[in-house]
Amino acid sequence: MAQSGENNQIERIAQATAHALGRRGYYGTTLQQIADAVGLTKPGLLHYVGNKQGLMQLTLEWYDSSVKVSIVLAQYRTREQDPHAIYSMPSALRGIVQFNALRPDHVRMFSILNAEAISAESPFHEYFQNRDRTLVRDFLNYRWKAPEGTDLAAVLSTAFNAMDGVQIRWLHDPRHTDLNALWRQTERTIFPLPQWEPYM
Amino acid sequence: MAQSGENNQIERIAQATAHALGRRGYYGTTLQQIADAVGLTKPGLLHYVGNKQGLMQLTLEWYDSSVKVSIVLAQYRTREQDPHAIYSMPSALRGIVQFNALRPDHVRMFSILNAEAISAESPFHEYFQNRDRTLVRDFLNYRWKAPEGTDLAAVLSTAFNAMDGVQIRWLHDPRHTDLNALWRQTERTIFPLPQWEPYM
DNA sequence: GTCTATACAAAGATAGAC
DNA sequence: GTCTATCTTTGTATAGAC
Numbered sequence: 001m002a003q004s005g006e007n008n009q010i011e012r013i014a015q016a017t018a019h020a021l022g023r024r025g026y027y028g029t030t031l032q033q034i035a036d037a038v039g040l041t042k043p044g045l046l047h048y049v050g051n052k053q054g055l056m057q058l059t060l061e062w063y064d065s066s067v068k069v070s071i072v073l074a075q076y077r078t079r080e081q082d083p084h085a086i087y088s089m090p091s092a093l094r095g096i097v098q099f100n101a102l103r104p105d106h107v108r109m110f111s112i113l114n115a116e117a118i119s120a121e122s123p124f125h126e127y128f129q130n131r132d133r134t135l136v137r138d139f140l141n142y143r144w145k146a147p148e149g150t151d152l153a154a155v156l157s158t159a160f161n162a163m164d165g166v167q168i169r170w171l172h173d174p175r176h177t178d179l180n181a182l183w184r185q186t187e188r189t190i191f192p193l194p195q196w197e198p199y200m
Numbered sequence: 201m202a203q204s205g206e207n208n209q210i211e212r213i214a215q216a217t218a219h220a221l222g223r224r225g226y227y228g229t230t231l232q233q234i235a236d237a238v239g240l241t242k243p244g245l246l247h248y249v250g251n252k253q254g255l256m257q258l259t260l261e262w263y264d265s266s267v268k269v270s271i272v273l274a275q276y277r278t279r280e281q282d283p284h285a286i287y288s289m290p291s292a293l294r295g296i297v298q299f300n301a302l303r304p305d306h307v308r309m310f311s312i313l314n315a316e317a318i319s320a321e322s323p324f325h326e327y328f329q330n331r332d333r334t335l336v337r338d339f340l341n342y343r344w345k346a347p348e349g350t351d352l353a354a355v356l357s358t359a360f361n362a363m364d365g366v367q368i369r370w371l372h373d374p375r376h377t378d379l380n381a382l383w384r385q386t387e388r389t390i391f392p393l394p395q396w397e398p399y400m
Numbered sequence: 401g402t403c404t405a406t407a408c409a410a411a412g413a414t415a416g417a418c
Numbered sequence: 419g420t421c422t423a424t425c426t427t428t429g430t431a432t433a434g435a436c
Contacts, residue, residue, distance in 0.1 A: 165361025
């Protein structure tokens with residue numbers, strides 16, 4: 001994909017906004033901060049985004065496209081690209097965590113917006129409600145290998161909930177914490193051995 | 201404990217602040233909102249709290265004291281008050297969840313501040329860092345019954361992480377979601393039967 | 401496409417009267 | 419203990435020049 005000069009500018013804006021949102025959330029993020037970060041004045045920035053709402057939408061769209069890359073990557077890590085392939089759930093989740101460990105800025109933004117979205121006033125309220133409804137469902141569309149009698153929906157749901165919690169703990173003190181190590185500990189509880197041994 | 205008129209006023213302030221924090225977080229919460237909620241002007245409110253930082257401290261202390269009530273209650277629900285008693289971990293966690301289901305305002309506040317505390321600029325950064333360091337440790341001081349070979353720290357840690365995630369999902373759509381039901385699903389994954397059957 | 405200038409509201413906070 | 423009045427800074431946003 002060739003990138004025009006304007007798209008590049010928009011990507012810089014989105015990136016700066018994601019960073020700011022991860023530090024102070026929606027209400028603590030100001031147009032001035034973003035304008036400074038990308039070397040524009042406030043009206044200069046508003047030329048691109050219209051208003052604060054537009055800035056959020058732009059950033060969310062950009063984030064969504066980057067998330068898709070993450071999912072592709074996670075699949076790649078399972079080394080199976082065939083749509084009829086049978087996947088290892090622990091391995092896929094490990095792939096997501098590994099990817100997230102490399103982009104703390106995204107995870108920071110996601111964690112804060114996810115919490116702010118509790119309130120119906122949040123511009124992200126519907127976005128995260130929708131995510132809650134679809135995340136587990138989407139993953140259930142793949143064919144997973146698992147021990148007999150496993151409640152796949154329950155396991156996936158618990159895993160994603162625990163992942164959100166683990167990521168926040170990691171980011172509270174990223175210098176003394178290793179996301180991948182934290183997840184390995186979580187994994188041992190959610191996918192206990194020896195039952196999951198053949199499916200890791 | 202007898203309550204003077206001033207303490208009562210302070211409690212009203214703390215309660216209004218907790219509610220506001222749960223809606224818009226630290227940066228979205230203003231002195232004006234709190235002043236309106238308790239029927240004061242901004243300077244009237246500042247007479248009690250000094251500045252915004254003081255308002256936060258006041259609220260956090262009030263919240264902490266209410267959390268202690270929660271722990272007492274959770275123990276009570278296990279029907280064992282003897283310090284040498286042996287506790288059921290699923291049952292204790294269920295008690296906490298049951299209690300939280302009755303105070304969505306507190307959980308909302310906690311969830312948002314916990315996420316905002318990712319940033320070192322947050323007035324709550326150290327508070328939540330400290331909580332992360334001590335929460336599991338404190339619970340390990342009790343005597344828990346569990347299957348042979350269980351990694352109690354890993355299980356507790358995963359349970360609390362999942363609980364944070366579950367609570368946010370619940371609050372995203374509390375009308376169509378039941379926290380206790382969500383937790384029962386999580387519980388079945390973290391404490392799988394039949395191994396945990398005798399310890400529920 | 402980006403700026404200066406500007407409008408207007410609201411933020412946190414203080415002085416000082418009652 | 420609570421108010422009015424006020425200060426200063428910062429927020430989102432627009433008009434209009436270049």
